[in-house]
Amino acid sequence: MTDYTLHCFLQSGNAYKAALMLQLAGADWKPQFVDFINGAHRSPEFRAINDMGEVPVLVDHTQGDLTLTQSGLILWHLADAFPQFAATNPVEHREVLRWILFDNHKMTGSLSIFRFLKVFMNKGDSPEAQFMKGRMVAALKTLNRRLDGRDWVAAPHCTIADISLAGYLYWPDQSEIDLADYQHIAKWLDRIAALPNYARPEDIMPASAEV
Amino acid sequence: MTDYTLHCFLQSGNAYKAALMLQLAGADWKPQFVDFINGAHRSPEFRAINDMGEVPVLVDHTQGDLTLTQSGLILWHLADAFPQFAATNPVEHREVLRWILFDNHKMTGSLSIFRFLKVFMNKGDSPEAQFMKGRMVAALKTLNRRLDGRDWVAAPHCTIADISLAGYLYWPDQSEIDLADYQHIAKWLDRIAALPNYARPEDIMPASAEV
Incomplete structure (x- = not known):
């Protein structure tokens, strides 16, 4: 019996947030x-x-088949089991929650929709897709500024806030993101990818029932 | 010296979430x-x-002029000071966080943008506004189902999750929401409005510097 089962599929960045956390935590x-x-x-x-x-x-x-939904809550729950990715004091605690909320509201809240319209609906040039892309760029700029002079978003170490925000950013081409425009983000994604146990979405999530 | 200062303006539903919490808490x-x-x-x-x-x-x-941003984090912080609106056990704790995240991601993440385009940009009929409206309707249906048979979203009492989700819903006309379509939401909004100290946005937030 394994400790955790994650209902997921390859193309979901929200699922990747949870899968990446489980993977990095070993x-x-x-x-x-x-x-x-x-x-x-x-x-x-x-x-x-x-x-x-x-x-x-x-x-x-490990907790009586406790079922959890919503990627931010799942990360929050897993941080209790794997405290190396948790906040260690009240200031970090606030920053972790603030940036997970920002991810849901502004980053994933725009990027995931633009990517969906572009990649899965072939509507990347539609007014609604371009509107979401504009919001995505604003969120990327905010995150890039945040990472200027910092290794990690919310604490001196990698936390669940980094894992949440990075979830959709390892497919930059799918979202028309040129990481050269966001150099602090690019270096931070490299830092996450250099952590022990890191794996890309296609290495840990199934694309079909047969995998 | 007052205990809290809230930087806000009348038209902001996100600001109203914090103002409403402060108001309900007395x-x-x-x-x-x-x-x-x-x-x-x-x-x-x-x-x-x-x-x-x-x-x-x-x-x-009360905490050395501690400055907090992001409505969800502000509510989370205030729930420590006013625990009558906090979760009281781990199950409620998870539900509170899950629904505040849902609010940021799906409800406010669509409704606030549709309302902004419609009310402040006169672009309510644009493809981007109508796309956001479609997402808003999906979020409203999810919330309405959640409130079927429940008085409050996350616990047997009103919590910060209710206050967060309700923030933009006291201006239904501005978002083209007919509450007759969402009867569980309508009754829940009435329950919040019946709580001691409840006040509408225009009664507690300034529309200009002179107020």
């Missing part, structure tokens, strides 16, 4: 494919697991 | 007008206070 975990592209997340069976109808979903077998 | 607080419409939040002086360039900003004078 956790004993396994992925469970969700056929999101074909709408499996909208089924009554899946909604019974997650009333938000989204991936990722984490099942923590 | 806190000793005062508003400080931010001339957002004229771009005051983008000034170097304001960015020095909040590197995200946003309202609200809370200054907690």
Whole structure:
């Protein structure tokens, strides 16, 4: 019996946030494919697991099959089990939460939609996609400024805030992001990729049920 | 000397989340007008206070003028001072965080943009506004389902998750929301409005520097 099961699929940056955390922490975990592209997340069976109808979903077998949804909450929960990625004092605690909220509201809240419209809907040039791209650029600029002179977003060490914010940024081409425009972000992504156990999405999440 | 100063302006639902919390808690607080419409939040002086360039900003004078930004973090901080709106056990704790994240990602993340485009930019019929409206409707349906059979979102009592999610919903007309379509939400908004000390945005936040 593994310690954690993560319901996920390869193309989800939100799922990658949780998978990357488990991977970096050296956790004993396994992925469970969700056929999101074909709408499996909208089924009554899946909604019974997650009333938000989204991936990722984490099942923590070390705590009586405790089921958790929403990537920020999953990271928060895992930081208790793997405190090397947690805040260590009240100031860091506030910064971690602030930047995870920023990620959900402004970064993932724009980037993931632009990427979805562009890559999965072939609507990258539509007004709605370009609007989201504009918001994504504003969020990237804010994050890039934050990382000027800092190794990590919220603390002197890598925390769940870094893992959350980085989730969608390892596919820059899919979001038309030229990392040369965001040099502090580029170096920070390299720092994360240099951590022990780092793995890219395609190495740890399934693209289909057969994998 | 008051206990809290909230940098805010009348039209901001994110600022209202913090103002409503202070109000419901009976806190000793005062508003400080931010001339957002004229771009005051983008000034170097304001960015020095909040590197995200946003309202609200809370200054907690009871803790050495501690400055906090991002509405979710402000609510989280205030729940320590006013625990009647906090989670009381680990299950509630997880639900509070999950729904505040959902609010930032899906509810405020769509509704506030649609409202801004419609009310402040006169672009309510544009493809980008209509796209955000579609996402807002999906978020409202998720919240309405959540409130079916529950008085409050995350616990048996009103928590900061309710206050966060309700922030933009007391101006339904501005977002083309017909609350008759979301009856569980409508009753929940009435429950919040019936709490002691409740006040509408226009009663507690300034529309201009003169107020």
